[in-house]
Amino acid sequence: VNNRNFRIVVDAMGGDKAPQITVEGVCLFLQRTPMHCILVGNEPVIRKELEKYPHDKDLIDIVHTEQEITMEDSPWNAIREKPDASLLIAVRMLAAGEADGMVSAGSTGAVILSAAKYLPMIPGVKRAALGTIYPTMNEQQHPHYYSLMLDIGANVNNQADDLVHYAYMGKSYMQYVFGVKDPRIGLLNIGAEAHKGNAAMREAYKLLSSRPDLSFIGNVEGNDLVRGRADVIVSEGMSGNIAIKTMEGAGEAVKALAKMAMEKKLLWKLGLLFLSGGIKRVQNVASYEEYGGAPLFGFNKPLIKCHGRSSGYAFMHGLRVTSEVLEHDMTGRMRTAIAGFEREKTIPDRN
Amino acid sequence: VNNRNFRIVVDAMGGDKAPQITVEGVCLFLQRTPMHCILVGNEPVIRKELEKYPHDKDLIDIVHTEQEITMEDSPWNAIREKPDASLLIAVRMLAAGEADGMVSAGSTGAVILSAAKYLPMIPGVKRAALGTIYPTMNEQQHPHYYSLMLDIGANVNNQADDLVHYAYMGKSYMQYVFGVKDPRIGLLNIGAEAHKGNAAMREAYKLLSSRPDLSFIGNVEGNDLVRGRADVIVSEGMSGNIAIKTMEGAGEAVKALAKMAMEKKLLWKLGLLFLSGGIKRVQNVASYEEYGGAPLFGFNKPLIKCHGRSSGYAFMHGLRVTSEVLEHDMTGRMRTAIAGFEREKTIPDRN
Numbered sequence: 001v002n003n004r005n006f007r008i009v010v011d012a013m014g015g016d017k018a019p020q021i022t023v024e025g026v027c028l029f030l031q032r033t034p035m036h037c038i039l040v041g042n043e044p045v046i047r048k049e050l051e052k053y054p055h056d057k058d059l060i061d062i063v064h065t066e067q068e069i070t071m072e073d074s075p076w077n078a079i080r081e082k083p084d085a086s087l088l089i090a091v092r093m094l095a096a097g098e099a100d101g102m103v104s105a106g107s108t109g110a111v112i113l114s115a116a117k118y119l120p121m122i123p124g125v126k127r128a129a130l131g132t133i134y135p136t137m138n139e140q141q142h143p144h145y146y147s148l149m150l151d152i153g154a155n156v157n158n159q160a161d162d163l164v165h166y167a168y169m170g171k172s173y174m175q176y177v178f179g180v181k182d183p184r185i186g187l188l189n190i191g192a193e194a195h196k197g198n199a200a201m202r203e204a205y206k207l208l209s210s211r212p213d214l215s216f217i218g219n220v221e222g223n224d225l226v227r228g229r230a231d232v233i234v235s236e237g238m239s240g241n242i243a244i245k246t247m248e249g250a251g252e253a254v255k256a257l258a259k260m261a262m263e264k265k266l267l268w269k270l271g272l273l274f275l276s277g278g279i280k281r282v283q284n285v286a287s288y289e290e291y292g293g294a295p296l297f298g299f300n301k302p303l304i305k306c307h308g309r310s311s312g313y314a315f316m317h318g319l320r321v322t323s324e325v326l327e328h329d330m331t332g333r334m335r336t337a338i339a340g341f342e343r344e345k346t347i348p349d350r351n
Numbered sequence: 352v353n354n355r356n357f358r359i360v361v362d363a364m365g366g367d368k369a370p371q372i373t374v375e376g377v378c379l380f381l382q383r384t385p386m387h388c389i390l391v392g393n394e395p396v397i398r399k400e401l402e403k404y405p406h407d408k409d410l411i412d413i414v415h416t417e418q419e420i421t422m423e424d425s426p427w428n429a430i431r432e433k434p435d436a437s438l439l440i441a442v443r444m445l446a447a448g449e450a451d452g453m454v455s456a457g458s459t460g461a462v463i464l465s466a467a468k469y470l471p472m473i474p475g476v477k478r479a480a481l482g483t484i485y486p487t488m489n490e491q492q493h494p495h496y497y498s499l500m501l502d503i504g505a506n507v508n509n510q511a512d513d514l515v516h517y518a519y520m521g522k523s524y525m526q527y528v529f530g531v532k533d534p535r536i537g538l539l540n541i542g543a544e545a546h547k548g549n550a551a552m553r554e555a556y557k558l559l560s561s562r563p564d565l566s567f568i569g570n571v572e573g574n575d576l577v578r579g580r581a582d583v584i585v586s587e588g589m590s591g592n593i594a595i596k597t598m599e600g601a602g603e604a605v606k607a608l609a610k611m612a613m614e615k616k617l618l619w620k621l622g623l624l625f626l627s628g629g630i631k632r633v634q635n636v637a638s639y640e641e642y643g644g645a646p647l648f649g650f651n652k653p654l655i656k657c658h659g660r661s662s663g664y665a666f667m668h669g670l671r672v673t674s675e676v677l678e679h680d681m682t683g684r685m686r687t688a689i690a691g692f693e694r695e696k697t698i699p700d701r702n
Contacts, residue, residue, distance in 0.1 A: 137604045153541050156549045190504050190592040197589065198507045222596025226604040238548065239593045241541040245573025246594045250601035253488045253577040 006326045008319060009099035012041030013068035013086040014106025015315070016308050019046050022105065025315025026060065027053035033323050034059060038099055040086040042066060065089055071308060075109030079117065087111065091118045094301050101322040103293070105306035105315060112154055112296065119299040122169075122335050124342040127162045128298035129237070130154040130305065131170065132244055133178075136228025147225070148174055149188070149233040150297055153241035160203035161345070163187065163234050167214055168337040169297040170232035176328035177321055178231075186220035186230030188239050193219070200236065207345065208234075213337070222246075293318040295325065302331055357677045359670060360450035363392030364419035364437040365457025366666070367659050370397050373456065376666025377411065378404035384674050385410060389450055391437040393417060416440055422659060426460030430468065438462065442469045445652050452673040454644070456657035456666060463505055463647065470650040473520075473686050475693040478513045479649035480588070481505040481656065482521065483595055484529075487579025498576070499525055500539070500584040501648055504592035511554035512696070514538065514585050518565055519688040520648040521583035527679035528672055529582075537571035537581030539590050544570070551587065558696065559585075564688070573597075644669040646676065653682055 010026060012019045019041050026037050027050070036059055039046055043064035050060070067085040069078040078085065087106050094102045095118040104111050108130065116128065131150035150166045151158065167185045174183040187204055189197045194205050196219060208216040220230050222243055235243065293306035293314070302325045306318035325331070361377060363370045370392050377388050378401070387410055390397055394415035401411070418436040420429040429436065438457050445453045446469040455462050459481065467479065482501030501517045502509065518536045525534040538555060540548045545556050547570060559567040571581050573594055586594065644657035644665070653676045657669040676682070 156541070188593065190507070190589055222593045222598070223600030223603065225597055226600040236589075238541055238587075239589060242539065242573045242590045243593050243597045246576055246597040247573070247601055249574030249577040250598055252574065 006101065006323065007036040007038060007099045008322050008326075009038045009040060009090045009093045009102045010319075011087045011090045011102070011104035011106050011111075012039040012046055012062075014104040014111070014308075015306070015310055016071065016105075018068075018105065019049055021310055021312045021315050023049035024053060024312025025310075025319060027055045028312060028316035029319035029323075030055055030059050033320065035319075035323050035326075036061070037319070038063060038090075038093065040065060040090045040093070041068065063089060063093070069106055069110050071107055073107070073110070075107055075113050078107075078110050079113050088114050088118075091115060091303070094303065095119050101302040101304070101326050103304045103306060103315070103318045103322050105293070105308055105310045105318070107308065108153075108305065111303070111305050115296055115299055115303055119301055119303065121298055122165075122300050122331070122338055124338045125162075125165050125298040127151075127155050127158060128296050129162070129166050129169070131173070131294040131297050133294055134225075134244065134247065137226055145228060146178060147228055147231055147233060148178075148294070149225070149235055149240050149244060150294075151235060151237040151240050152244045153237050154296070155237035158200055158236045160200045160207055163200065163204035163236070164207045164211070164341060164345075165338055166234045166297060167208055167211075167216070167232060168341060169334045170234065171214065172330050172333045172337065173295065173297075173325075174231045176330050176333070177324045180231050182215050183231035184229070185214050185216045185232045185234060186218065186224065187216075188225075188233050188235035188243060189219035189221065191219065191221065198236075204234070211341065213340070293321060295321075297334075300331060300335070302326060357452065357674065358387040358389060358450045359673050359677075360389045360391060360441045360444045360453045361670075362438045362441045362453070362455035362457050362462075363390040363397055363413075365455040365462075365659075366657065366661055367422065367456075369419075369456065370400055372661055372663045372666050374400035375404060375663030376661075376670060378406045379663060379667035380670035380674075381406055381410050384671065386670075386674050386677075387412070388670070389414060389441075389444065391416060391441045391444070392419065414440060414444070420457055420461050422458055424458070424461070426458055426464050429458075429461050430464050439465050439469075442466060442654070445654065446470050452653040452655070452677050454655045454657060454666070454669045454673050456644070456659055456661045456669070458659065459504075459656065462654070462656050466647055466650055466654055470652055470654065472649055473516075473651050473682070473689055475689045476513075476516050476649040478502075478506050478509060479647050480513070480517050480520070482524070482645040482648050484645055485576075485595065485598065488577055496579060497529060498579055498582055498584060499529075499645070500576070500586055500591050500595060501645075502586060502588040502591050503595045504588050505647070506588035509551055509587045511551045511558055514551065514555035514587070515558045515562070515692055515696075516689055517585045517648060518559055518562075518567070518583060519692060520685045521585065522565065523681050523684045523688065524646065524648075524676075525582045527681050527684070528675045531582050533566050534582035535580070536565050536567045536583045536585060537569065537575065538567075539576075539584050539586035539594060540570035540572065542570065542572065549587075555585070562692065564691070644672060646672075648685075651682060651686070653677060 012022045038061045040063045043062050067082045069085045091114045093099045129151035171183045174180040293304050296303045304318050304322045363373045389412045391414045394413050418433045420436045442465045444450045480502035484497050522534045525531040644655050647654045655673045
């Protein structure tokens with residue numbers, strides 16, 4: 001394969017434990033996938049980390065900078081005041097075509113703002129979306145048990161067209177990165193009926209129903225999310241954010257309960273031991289951040305955002321996702337699908 | 352006490368298993384609380400159910416009707432086409448002062464619509480809210496482990512003032528029904544900072560912060576809900592609906608896992624047995640519908656909505672809540688608090 005032709009630029013200083021986890025992630029990734037990686041960050045520190053792991057030197061370049069954006073920085077100020085931060089250099093390299101894809105575990109706000117500043121959008125798309133993969137309880141019915149939800153908080157006021165764009169982008173992602181043949185699309189809403197929700201949701205319901213190239217299953221509600229009724233959940237940013245964080249909180253409650261049980265009762269401790277496989281499954285539903293990040297959807301270049309708390313292993317998954325996005329030309333496929341919708345969207349009766 | 356002076360009107364035909372559960376609930380309630388109950392519904396059927404339980408005949412009246420609204424009816428049509436449905440007769444009795452409080456486990460849509468049609472609002476309140484009590488993992492820090500979230504779906508477009516009204520109403524409810532001394536108020540949003548969310552949320556943040564008689568703890572996010580960071584979660588209806596249903600779904604996943612474990616592995620089965628106390632706690636977090644219903648907030652008369660799937664025991668709790676709302680004159684306290692806010696709300700700097 002011609003993997004070596006693709007170049008991934010890595011914001012090596014982004015993330016709670018960067019550059020340790022970014023360097024570890026890159027080395028783990030390169031062991032399986034020979035793709036060119038450009039690490040942007042403090043070169044001496046990166047070189048020192050690189051010494052810890054075997055790696056193919058020919059596949060790694062380093063672009064040195066001493067500025068970095070921390071989790072304490074206000075994203076708005078950081079973008080203005082730290083023009084040479086590793087994140088900004090990486091985004092500009094991506095925009096200039098010096099790299100084909102990008103991964104960052106930096107502050108979500110700063111990643112979104114810098115992408116908005118430097119990257120072109122996919123033609124027709126007006127509002128980028130943040131997506132997340134989360135595991136569901138669904139593996140009995142389907143070969144996979146992950147669903148994708150987008151937007152989970154890049155926007156607070158989505159229009160109907162945005163939600164249709166998210167459906168197409170999410171469909172491509174689940175098809176080409178997760179191998180789901182015909183992804184089922186659901187619209188996160190407050191009831192099953194077509195008239196539920198606000199004006200944007202009602203309009204989106206009509207538009208999604210009218211698209212022959214989308215397997216739209218209708219509205220999904222909060223309690224459908226963990227069940228895995230849909231492969232792609234299209235959501236207004238505020239609703240998606242609240243839903244995903246509520247799932248995270250519920251998962252944390254299960255973990256806290258398990259911890260409490262371990263500390264308190266011998267019988268419970270035994271129970272946990274016997275149940276460890278089961279408990280682990282529930283915990284997995286909680287720790288959605290481990291699932292390799294997700295692209296910022298809507299930009300004309302692939303930019304994958306990993307969770308700030310990513311481990312080296314999780315960051316490796318972010319790189320793996322980027323490589324699959326590149327190999328399947330997912331951005332190109334999204335462009336084509338959205339161009340088709342934009343061309344045809346005035347045809348169906350929208351009343 | 353002068354409990355006997357209060358009269359509660361019961362929509363005896365509302366609920367998946369009505370009138371069985373409503374009659375059982377009334378009889379259970381009267382065993383502990385001698386308060387006058389008026390059951391509206393099919394008299395012969397109700398009388399037959401009443402034979403099953405010991406009860407004080409002097410405390411029960413029946414208003415006969417043969418119309419009832421089922422879960423299959425469209426709420427809008429039902430209100431128009433079934434003017435003598437048990438729900439509508441009960442609401443009109445409440446509006447006319449023939450009863451002091453009301454309980455229904457009927458269709459949420461029909462209950463809200465009929466209340467909107469017949470009941471006056473608390474002066475100043477423009478949009479009624481549906482609330483729900485849910486259990487949290489918080490009992491270590493606090494004497495109770497329930498929180499109240501409102502609105503959970505009566506509205507799709509709340510204004511800032513609505514959210515402040517909900518804070519006052521929720522505060523009264525947690526104080527007088529749950530005995531929380533100084534309820535902590537949180538605003539459901541997509542981040543901790545004051546500028547997060549849409550325009551209504553940002554404005555509500557300012558208003559809530561400016562009120563000396565509210566213990567406003569700021570924005571809460573989805574993952575704070577199960578933790579129990581706030582006693583009252585004020586939410587825009589769409590966000591609240593999605594959050595509460597997502598919690599329900601996560602809880603169902605835990606139940607499904609437990610069931611799967613029971614069926615599959617002996618070790619898991621043993622584990623579950625040992626863990627039963629712990630698993631039960633997690634399940635409780637899920638089955639929020641068991642917690643006795645919650646008022647429709649904003650009407651000038653107390654109307655408590657129980658879950659459609661209520662058991663007789665859950666319906667009894669709904670009646671108990673109604674009696675406490677009446678005994679503490681909660682509607683009167685809400686009127687006073689909201690009048691205070693409405694009088695003063697133009698004073699603080701709202702820019």
